[in-house]
Amino acid sequence: LAKTTQPISMDSYEGQEVNITCSHNNIATNDYITWYQQFPSQGPRFIIQGYKTKVTNEVASLFIPADRKSSTLSLPRVSLSDTAVYYCLVGGANQAGTALIFGKGTTLSVSS
Amino acid sequence: DVKVTQSSRYLVKRTGEKVFLECVQDMDHENMFWYRQDPGLGLRLIYFSYDVKMKEKGDIPEGYSVSREKKERFSLILESASTNQTSMYLCASSFVRGGAYEQYFGPGTRLTVT
Numbered sequence: 001l002a003k004t005t006q007p008i009s010m011d012s013y014e015g016q017e018v019n020i021t022c023s024h025n026n027i028a029t030n031d032y033i034t035w036y037q038q039f040p041s042q043g044p045r046f047i048i049q050g051y052k053t054k055v056t057n058e059v060a061s062l063f064i065p066a067d068r069k070s071s072t073l074s075l076p077r078v079s080l081s082d083t084a085v086y087y088c089l090v091g092g093a094n095q096a097g098t099a100l101i102f103g104k105g106t107t108l109s110v111s112s
Numbered sequence: 113d114v115k116v117t118q119s120s121r122y123l124v125k126r127t128g129e130k131v132f133l134e135c136v137q138d139m140d141h142e143n144m145f146w147y148r149q150d151p152g153l154g155l156r157l158i159y160f161s162y163d164v165k166m167k168e169k170g171d172i173p174e175g176y177s178v179s180r181e182k183k184e185r186f187s188l189i190l191e192s193a194s195t196n197q198t199s200m201y202l203c204a205s206s207f208v209r210g211g212a213y214e215q216y217f218g219p220g221t222r223l224t225v226t
Contacts, residue, residue, distance in 0.1 A: 031212075032212030034212060034213075034214070034215075042220070043202050043217025044155070044217050046214050046215060049210075049212055049214060051210065051211070051212075087154065087155065091212065091213070092212050093208040093211055093212055100145075100157050100160075100170070100213070103154060104153065105154050
């Protein structure tokens with residue numbers, strides 16, 4: 001099973017770029033990397049997903065090196081509303097024994 | 113917008129009671145999940161269902177069972193609640209994008225077992 005490791009917390013200021021790295025040394029060939037954002041008293045919300053190289057959408061970028069043993073979520077120009085917990089999830093749509101492993105989450109605090 | 117609803121936001125039960133947590137999704141997703149979330153431990157998968165009446169154990173199935181009789185509804189059952197099952201329970205549904213799940217979560221049920 002691909003265990004994931006993330007920093008427990010990070011601090012930033014408004015307008016800065018924030019990069020959160022997740023380590024997943026035992027990632028399997030069929031596994032994808034997905035990132036979720038969670039605000040207090042809410043369920044997690046999907047941010048971005050990728051398999052390799054770089055993926056970008058309207059809110060974030062995801063960088064995955066060739067060996068896929070880590071991934072980096074990049075949030076450009078964060079604002080106070082980006083203060084949340086960010087989870088890295090490694091797993092694939094494999095019906096034969098699902099192994100969806102969430103990291104323990106990174107608490108991002110954005111200050112003005 | 114995908115909507116995943118859970119039957120209760122807060123629930124207080126006594127040790128030994130049978131507890132039902134209900135989850136309903138309105139997007140015709142094949143896949144549904146139950147997680148528990150505890151401080152410092154993140155989200156841990158309890159059970160997963162990829163079709164009606166089909167289920168797979170997750171990381172921590174002990175003490176729990178599930179039921180999926182209809183596609184839109186996935187129930188988590190605590191046969192005999194214990195204090196160590198006090199937790200936040202999150203339900204999710206998903207479709208498959210590429211080779212992975214894109215999950216949509218409900219707001220959670222905070223269960224306290226006394």
